Amino acid sequence: MKGRPGSELQSVERAIEILRSFSYERPERGVSELSRELGLHKSTVSRLMRTLEQGGLLSRDPESERYRLGIDLIGLAAQVVDYIDVRQVARPFLRALSDLCQETVNLSVVDAGRVINLEQFVPQTRRIRNVGQVGRRMCMHCTAAGKMFLAYLPPEARGAQLHFPLERFTARTLTEPGELDADLDRVCARGYAVAQEELEDGLNVIAAPVRDHTGHVVAAVSVAGPAYRITPGMFPELGHQLVDVAAKISEQLGYRV
Amino acid sequence: MKGRPGSELQSVERAIEILRSFSYERPERGVSELSRELGLHKSTVSRLMRTLEQGGLLSRDPESERYRLGIDLIGLAAQVVDYIDVRQVARPFLRALSDLCQETVNLSVVDAGRVINLEQFVPQTRRIRNVGQVGRRMCMHCTAAGKMFLAYLPPEARGAQLHFPLERFTARTLTEPGELDADLDRVCARGYAVAQEELEDGLNVIAAPVRDHTGHVVAAVSVAGPAYRITPGMFPELGHQLVDVAAKISEQLGYRV
DNA sequence: AACAGTGTTGCGTCTTACGAAACAATTATA
DNA sequence: TATAATTGTTTCGTAAGACGCAACACTGTT
Numbered sequence: 001m002k003g004r005p006g007s008e009l010q011s012v013e014r015a016i017e018i019l020r021s022f023s024y025e026r027p028e029r030g031v032s033e034l035s036r037e038l039g040l041h042k043s044t045v046s047r048l049m050r051t052l053e054q055g056g057l058l059s060r061d062p063e064s065e066r067y068r069l070g071i072d073l074i075g076l077a078a079q080v081v082d083y084i085d086v087r088q089v090a091r092p093f094l095r096a097l098s099d100l101c102q103e104t105v106n107l108s109v110v111d112a113g114r115v116i117n118l119e120q121f122v123p124q125t126r127r128i129r130n131v132g133q134v135g136r137r138m139c140m141h142c143t144a145a146g147k148m149f150l151a152y153l154p155p156e157a158r159g160a161q162l163h164f165p166l167e168r169f170t171a172r173t174l175t176e177p178g179e180l181d182a183d184l185d186r187v188c189a190r191g192y193a194v195a196q197e198e199l200e201d202g203l204n205v206i207a208a209p210v211r212d213h214t215g216h217v218v219a220a221v222s223v224a225g226p227a228y229r230i231t232p233g234m235f236p237e238l239g240h241q242l243v244d245v246a247a248k249i250s251e252q253l254g255y256r257v
Numbered sequence: 258m259k260g261r262p263g264s265e266l267q268s269v270e271r272a273i274e275i276l277r278s279f280s281y282e283r284p285e286r287g288v289s290e291l292s293r294e295l296g297l298h299k300s301t302v303s304r305l306m307r308t309l310e311q312g313g314l315l316s317r318d319p320e321s322e323r324y325r326l327g328i329d330l331i332g333l334a335a336q337v338v339d340y341i342d343v344r345q346v347a348r349p350f351l352r353a354l355s356d357l358c359q360e361t362v363n364l365s366v367v368d369a370g371r372v373i374n375l376e377q378f379v380p381q382t383r384r385i386r387n388v389g390q391v392g393r394r395m396c397m398h399c400t401a402a403g404k405m406f407l408a409y410l411p412p413e414a415r416g417a418q419l420h421f422p423l424e425r426f427t428a429r430t431l432t433e434p435g436e437l438d439a440d441l442d443r444v445c446a447r448g449y450a451v452a453q454e455e456l457e458d459g460l461n462v463i464a465a466p467v468r469d470h471t472g473h474v475v476a477a478v479s480v481a482g483p484a485y486r487i488t489p490g491m492f493p494e495l496g497h498q499l500v501d502v503a504a505k506i507s508e509q510l511g512y513r514v
Numbered sequence: 515a516a517c518a519g520t521g522t523t524g525c526g527t528c529t530t531a532c533g534a535a536a537c538a539a540t541t542a543t544a
Numbered sequence: 545t546a547t548a549a550t551t552g553t554t555t556c557g558t559a560a561g562a563c564g565c566a567a568c569a570c571t572g573t574t
Contacts (some may be wrong), residue, residue, distance in 0.1 A: 010306075012268055020333075051273075073333045074334045076334070078334075078377075082326075111328060118328060129317060
């Protein structure tokens with residue numbers, strides 16, 4: 001193993017780091033901009049980005065000459081088979097729910113101790129909406145989906161998770177293990193989880209569990225929106241809608257109560 | 258420039274080659290399998306795949322220990338902004354058309370002289386269906402979408418394209434420039450293109466043009482299915498349905514006749 | 515015209531990637 | 545059950561390839 005533990009091929013890692021530097025907020029990046037951000041020489045970044053462009057993972061705007069993520073990524077993503085069953089089964093349900101409640105609906109799974117959004121349906125009529133969340137990895141203790149996964153863990157596993165330091169994101173983030181534990185008990189009692197401005201100020205999210213044929217919680221369906229629209233008074237109704245949708249998805253995945 | 262013209266960083270190119278080796282037919286690959294296929298030493302492939310796994314672009318099945326494409330690709334693909342307007346506008350139309358005609362519906366664009374499918378809607382009720390086409394790049398002369406793009410090129414550009422060797426894929430592939438040119442004229446006259454077992458035996462496809470606000474053809478909408486279901490007698494009706502759907506998409510992109 | 519910033523290219527250096535060989539584990543075959 | 549074949553990983557030495565520096569060309573701003 002080289003000087004950097006857990007590392008393999010440095011230039012491939014750098015290429016991946018470049019790909020990850022693009023976001024919904026920053027769809028176009030320049031060589032010098034990334035050179036500064038990644039702490040690499042601009043000739044190094046230039047060669048890496050050109051190689052990614054030649055390979056189709058980046059494209060270059062002919063006018064601005066800056067780089068964007070390439071359409072070949074769409075093709076690669078379409079070949080991803082992990083969670084394919086739940087993603088395919090869930091899509092029409094998520095779309096219908098988004099249309100019904102006129103808020104952003106997500107499908108999340110756990111990966112490497114974080115929750116990550118795999119599908120997102122955003123109502124087109126709203127101007128204020130929670131977009132660009134697909135692929136986003138978030139801590140579990142301060143997201144509705146994450147808390148839902150934690151809630152249904154066996155007691156030992158839940159205990160182990162609560163022993164990690166709980167990072168504060170907002171004034172409302174639960175950072176005391178005892179408080180979080182009690183909240184997770186309430187999740188089990190209600191059947192759905194709530195994150196009220198715990199990840200971001202002004203953002204409320206509710207989530208319900210999707211189970212596979214073995215009963216294992218494999219995904220979470222959630223509704224997200226601004227706090228002035230998704231008020232606490234609406235939590236029970238939205239929660240029940242989510243539980244209902246999640247149950248239908250679970251049923252199609254072979255789950256029987 | 259190194260010994261291989263047009264090349265930049267060899268290990269990044271190799272990593273991309275590994276990503277491209279996965280397909281709908283081969284969602285799982287092993288180290289030795291790819292070593293043979295790519296002509297690289299298995300220790301090289303092993304390191305490349307581990308680096309891609311650590312970076313989230315591959316995942317490893319804990320049981321088979323073989324590699325798959327990783328879910329982080331979903332997140333990257335979601336950040337791709339190229340053709341984002343036409344993709345977003347087209348989606349509900351494509352889904353509705355797929356439901357209506359009960360066949361696979363695609364959205365294609367031209368990239369580097371080939372057509373590539375960016376969106377695909379597959380009817381769930383059919384057992385025989387044309388799946389796994391997103392990301393697939395195909396020659397233009399033998400695909401409905403490709404012929405549609407060629408048909409609406411300015412005369413000089415069309416002429417230039419016809420001077421390239423036209424590869425034969427089936428007994429029905431048009432490989433004589435004069436024959437293809439005449440067929441393209443018919444595309445313009447009808448308003449839609451047809452590929453009747455020209456790319457693959459048993460596969461029939463019909464395509465219509467999507468235009469942006471400037472009138473430029475930016476994408477193609479197509480219906481694909483087995484030849485015993487999409488028979489020549491159905492071409493006119495399906496063609497008109499496609500022209501109609503493509504016109505609606507074009508209108509939302511700002512195109513005015 | 516001068517300056518600042520961006521991105522590319524040539525070059526020399528040396529770090530990193532590579533392949534060979536050996537090894538451990540698993541699977542297939544007899 | 546024993547043996548053979550295959551897979552994937554690790555160590556090691558080598559050199560090919562990646563890297564950073566400096567110079568350059570181009571664009572935009574003052």
